[in-house]
Amino acid sequence: MKADTARASHAAGAELLYEWKNDSVYTVYLKFYRDCSGVDASGEIIVEYCNTCDASRGTITLQRMSTLPNGKPNGSPVAVGCSSYPTSCDDASSELPGYREWWYSDTVKLTKACNHWTFSTSISARNKNVNLSSNITTPLYIEATLDNLNAPRNSSPFFSVPPVPYVCQGQNYSYNNGASDADNDSLSFEMISPMEGKFGDCGAGMDIPFTIAASPPLNLTNNPFQTNNTFNLDPVTGQMSFIPALIGAQAITIRVNEYRNHKQIGSVIRDIQISSLQCSSSQPQTNIDTTTLQKDSVVSKTIQVCADVPMQFCFDIKSPEKDAVLVVTDNHDAVIPASNISYSANKTDSIRACFSWTPTLADVGLKIFTVTVKDSTCRPPGISIAQTFTYPINVRSAQSSAYDTAICKYDTITLKPFVGNKFEWSVQPGGSLGTLGCVFCPNPRVWPATNTNYLLKTDVNAFCGKNIDTVKVSVKQEVPDLPSATSNTPVCVGETIKLYGSDMTNGGYRWHGPNGFTDTTHNPLIPNVTFANQGQYYIQTYSYTSQCPSKLDSTYVEILPIPRAFFQYPENICIDQVATIRPDLDYNSVYFWDFANAAKVDTSKLNIHYLAWNDTGAKNVILRLRGVNGCYSYYDTGMIYVHPLPEAKITEISRNDICTGDTIEVAALDIDGYHYQWAPAPYFFDGRSAATKAVVTQKGMLLLNVTDQWGCFASDSIYIVANPCCDVYLPDAFTPNGDGKNDIFRVITEGHHLLSKFLITNRWGQRVFETADERQGWDGTFHGLSQDVGTYFYYLRYKCSDDRYIDKKGEITLIR
Template sequence: MKKLLFLLLWMLGTLTVSAKHIIGGQVYYKFVSSTPNGDYTYHVTMRLYRICESGNNIAEMPNAVYLTAFNKDNNAEYKVYFVSRLGFTTKNLGQVDPCIVNPPPVCFQVGIYETDVTVPSNKKGYIISFQSCCRDNFMVNIEADPLPYPSTGYGTGATYFTELPGTEEGKLGNSSPTFNKEEATLVCANKKFTYDFSATDPDGDKLTYAFCDAYKGGRTTDQSGIPAQSDPPPYYSVNYISPYSGSSPLGPNVSIDPNTGIISGIAPNPGKYVVTVCVNEYRNNELIGTLRKDFHINVTTCVKQVVASMPDKYAECKSMTITFLNNSTLGKPYHWEFGDGATLDTDDPSPVQHTYTTPGLYTAKLYVDKLSNCGDSAIAKVYVFPVYKADFTYQGSCTQKPALFTNTSTTDMGTMTYFKWYFGTGISADTSNSPNPSFLFKSPGQYQVIMFARTSFGCEQYDTALVRIYDKPPLFSTSDTLLCSKDSLQLQASSTSTGTYSWMPNDYKILQPNTPNPIIFPLKDTTYTVTFTDDQQCINTKSVFIDVRDSLIVHTMNDSTVCTGDPVQLTATTDGNYAYTWTDLQTNTVVGTTLNPTVMPSPPRTQYAILAQLGKCHTADTLSLKVVNPPNVKAVPDTSICSGSPVLLRASGGAYYTWSPSYYVKSPKDSITWATPKDTTLFIVTVTDTLGCPKKVRDTAFVAVVPPVHAFAGNDTIVILGTPFQLHATGGIRYTWTPPNGLSDTRSASPIALYDKDMTYTVTAYTKEGCTGTDDIFIRFIKGPEIYIPNAFSPNGDGVNDLFRPIPVGIVAMNYFRVYDRWGKLMYSSTAYMKGWDGTVRGEQAPVGTYVWMVEGVDINQKTITLKGTVTLVR
């Protein structure tokens, strides 16, 4: 697998290096001699063109190549010629326009390979061929073909060949033309340019020029770096990318003169383009050979310091006054010459109007920055032959018949000499040069039709119209409808087109059946069909179904009980779409004209009637609604309770009750029940009764739950015996302390404690709602100031005596507390108040034994107390 991967990478590397540097080539020949036995010798020359760059993945011009001769009678290989390079030149851009801001380098190399080829005469002649495996992948106008070349397995490349004549094709002893120039030419994107592809024929034959297809290539190089021999014909054209093609390789704005071989026009957008020129050689009006040159043209972006630009022709001939547009470089002086002797100098780039006094053809010229060495100019032909107006009309809008277009253009000078119609279908055959063409649109739709017209004086204009084409003429008619058998009906039909109408059935039950609006009076269900025929005899039909009714059916909803103050939607069922009238029978007022109106019935009872009408046919039905009051529900209490306390919920006003949220309620279906909410809760009771009003009525009881009271009496502490200590409680708005022993005030938040033995005090904190919470504080009264040190500790994790620490009494600052092993190694050190040693050193348990400690602190009298001793660590 590794060998296969290496081979693929080597092949891809060879493919890249070996061919992408080649940008074109040509093969041509010159007759040398012939022998009596029919052998002909030609001197064959191939020119290869290469980019000038060098570096990684860019091979140099080949020192030698293989040229392969194929017999055209059977496409069999005749002979392979190993040809060394005879000549080498570099073509650089000569004179660079100094007014281009960023002139790019233009350079290519030419390699020349020559050899004599001797072949026996045959019928069709011989092909002398050279192939390169791969073109540049980034060509604008051709695809980087992913498909393999049919006989070689390689992708898009290039094939350069010439055809030696045979007895039936060409002229034996003929010499092919040769191209005259090998120029490095700068082609600027979207600018005018010319490129000389002219040729000379040594036999004096007539030459014509045309763009033609480039061909794909073949194999890569052999191991020596020399391009391998060619594959036999036939050869295949490269795949062009629309809108480019072999006959239009640089787009629609570039052409080649068939008589001179000069390529000219407006260059396309920047990029690399494949261009192939075929020189056809004629003798006595007979085609005897074709010379081909395949070349990559680089189109680059050029920025000129000054650019003069305006339309190159003003030919509308609308009046004697012409509006000239200036699309030139801004911020420069402009000099206008209008061709009739009048001039204008201005710095304003806005459009310029000039009125001519005499009709005629003028040449206008615009100079931009005329006095500068980099100034530029543009010319335009001006046709002043007023008044000309392009116009047309059309008839016919149906796919069944051609539309007729009529030129109605007018001109005061000359005659109409040229027409070009575009019918907007997007197909190549949708044009015409007739003054009054007809065109069959095969599909319905909207088409933008354009007429371009020119007069004998060269005036040009176009007119356009949006043509709407239908497969059937538009037709609108009455919709299917109901009809009372006692009534008549006027049908309606219309079209945006003109034409005639005909209704069927045409019997005694229809009046004026050949009009768009007949009157009918059928006695039974009938389908009427209207046929519309437009002026082009295109036809469309519509059908109208008339549902004839002798009687109507309507039924209201059942009598029922509703709630006072509630809107009620009245409903009825019917057998058709009729006109409806609902009436309140108590007040004799109309309350609705739809099938399902909404009403507000009045207590204690309201009756309604519905009338259904279809012309002279009608029917009615009634209903009665009993109106009762909904329950008058009341829920209590809205109150506050302490956390954990129950509350008694009470509701009244109905027969059935439901409390929610039910998970706090002991009996959710009872009107009176206990609830124990954990948080503030809005209790909702839903009440119904048995009086007939189906409405559920709700009320709420809001119970605010006071959170648990977090009373705090302070942290347990040690106090110097005989020294007063001030307590401080939090968590409520008032407090009580117990027991009262030694307290200055049992109802103060911060009483003074002065006692002669250890004491636990309990504080009760009260909220404004009366909720309570308690907390304790233990006070140890010890003689001091002093620092008390235990003589042993057991850090075994049982929660008892796990920490060895000093107990300061009346000490305001700890200078240090240190523990050493018996060899003097420091085991623990801290200055923190009430902190101590847990019996570990750097995460490891210290061994059982005796340790030395030292402590120093400052008491409330600013006296320094220093102590030392030993402690036993046990486990």
């Protein structure tokens, strides 16, 4: 389940830790503190991890553990309430908040040695806190960082004291998280803003603003929640003290930074919720019995002790309440496991405790010993208010100069004395004075080839009783032989650099080179290279046993330019149409073409090629160049779509018996996207439509041209036989009797000729009718008088559409 998309989980706090297992494998732990109201804790939580070296990232699914490391069931209460005052862990209806501690874990193998890895997760949903401006749905974000390049076997710091859930309003309170480090690295503490985040934003937590209306204003220095500026955090010991001013839940976040050889190698944060209640429990106090300490052994509230020298001190814990039942716990098993502590008069109002220990040289450094005291008399409101007291113990070497140390063969190191103003260095017998950088200086650099003892004389006595001391520099001789670095140089742009290192047994590899390149594999590959990858690549091997590195070897990788392939092409052509391809000219390169099985190819010209296909479909033309340096260009491709010819078909003519001058209807196959053109253009009413009309003036071809949306062209035609149609018809009798039937004698056929003369004579040759208008005819009268029944004679002259003149004569019978 993604933590930031879970159901509301009432998140009160959390911390994310890691433990080195072997090689590059780590166990990641999530400690989640949630209040007892609401839904059950999730069975799994997803943690993201990422680095800043090559942007590698991934996720691991942490599973809920069955038991805690102390043997208690997972999900046990952080602080047990009193039987007469149950918390919400015991009784869901209780107004007294209760909290449970849930642990999750899983292992992960990191893919690369990098100086900045981040583990992070966001848990939904953070409880409402009076010092934050966010609402209850804001995810609770936590993270831990790791440098497995400079500290490949490092485990994170851990917290040995449970988070404080309850404090009393208006009472002075002291607390320490009991941070410790299994690798004995140096720690520092800082207050940071509580953060929120979301899944997918590895290492990108965002600060949650403080409540703006707070007075005095909230800040990270002395008022991260409302304490009236009484909050104090010791950056060396992590000890906190404050007087809470407001009732309610307050969120604070502590970051613990981890250092080795003055270089930060990791960090963890603890986000916790403090519940400030209205209560009147008097808090116990503690005091060190200074008579049990060595003289002048307390410096800046830190107990100074010497390695290999037994030490002891006692302290008293006393409550102002006479009926108090004080219960004391401490973290000595976690941070100083070889020490002993005894308590007398436990579960009374006054307890005597004595701590004893003989530290060794391996313990040199600061130890944060904490003692947590609570009064279990369960005064109202029914919870035990616990105080945590800190006794910082600084273990110093019994030497006055600097710690003994170990280096690898061929390395150098700077010696750093603890105290003194004047210094004189020398080399003890067996060593070489030539390995000492200076004599009268505070911090000489030394480079011994074998184990060497350096003698230091100072002008002051060291705490442990010497002003003349020996610093032993042990030299690890197990240094790998000089490795050999080779490559496949030169490499063309876009190809893969192949680096080769000589074989190494019982050891690892460290590569670095241009453009921020680092790698820990034997023979790394760098794909898709550019000119930024050109340069010197260095290899260094190191021993798994001694962690000592070899000297560096390197190989220079040259990156060669590649030619540029480019050509212009038409995106759409018609079948059998010629496509013109125009490549950019590069006289220094060889051209490699794939013409997609074109039926016709003409490459006779260098800068222009002609292609044609006799089938339709998408044709992918590909060009690649090979330069004079042997490097191939990237492919350039051009997709040419070959389209079929449109379907041009005259489908309809309104009639076949066509006379010259007739109007006919014609039609073609009508398809969307086609453009039509009829010819001869003067014939047609609309020469651009699939269906139109035409006036036939003579016989000949009617032509249809069709073009589709791709410009492809097809045509169809039909031959039109147009006759002159010049014969005229006249009846051989007519009956002008006024019945409206056959009363007029005239030319019956119209439209294909031009009448010149039409006349009628009687049998004596007298003209009884004459006209040049074929719409007129003889009604059987002459000068208004009806003519006799009998035979009459007509003469007709007309011009045909083909410009011929025709004369026609005949007889007509007039019948009454």
